[in-house]
Amino acid sequence: MYVQLVWFDGPRSEQAVEASRRAGRERLKPLVEAHPDLRTGLLGGVRAVGSDGAECVVVLARDAAALDTLEHLVMSSELLPGEDPALLTGPDRVGRYVASDVFGRLADLTTGAQR
Incomplete structure (x- = not known):
């Protein structure tokens, strides 16, 4: 299993946080759900926002190819009407890791997805 952070x-403005939320829910989520490789390759993810607008997105995938496909889909998707590119800056950092241990209830849910 692969993990991408x-x-x-x-600090980020409320407008930037809202623009990111909208992009994720209204533009990216439907594209991911419609993509056959991502429907099986992605295991799920979490978007977390701090009090200063900082954001961390954690994505779990079966393999690196799914993360590559996701990246291509995100970077090539057209903005929705009303989306402001000035508010949708790229990430400050991206880290990709191979999961070495999975524990708790998540271990039961991801059986077979681990390397």
Whole structure:
């Protein structure tokens, strides 16, 4: 299993946080759900936002190819009407890792996805 962390450092404005939320829910989520390789390759993810607008997105995938496909989809998607590119800056950092241990209830849910 692969884990990708995407960081957007704070402070970020409420407008930037809202633009990111909208992009994720209204533009990217439907594209991911419609992509056959991502429907099986991605295991899920979490978007977390700090009090200063900093954001971290954690994505779990079966393999690196799914993360590569996700990256291409995100970078090539067209903005929705009303999306402001000035508010949708790229991430400050991206880290990709191979999961070495999975524990708790997540271990039961990801059986077979681990290397």
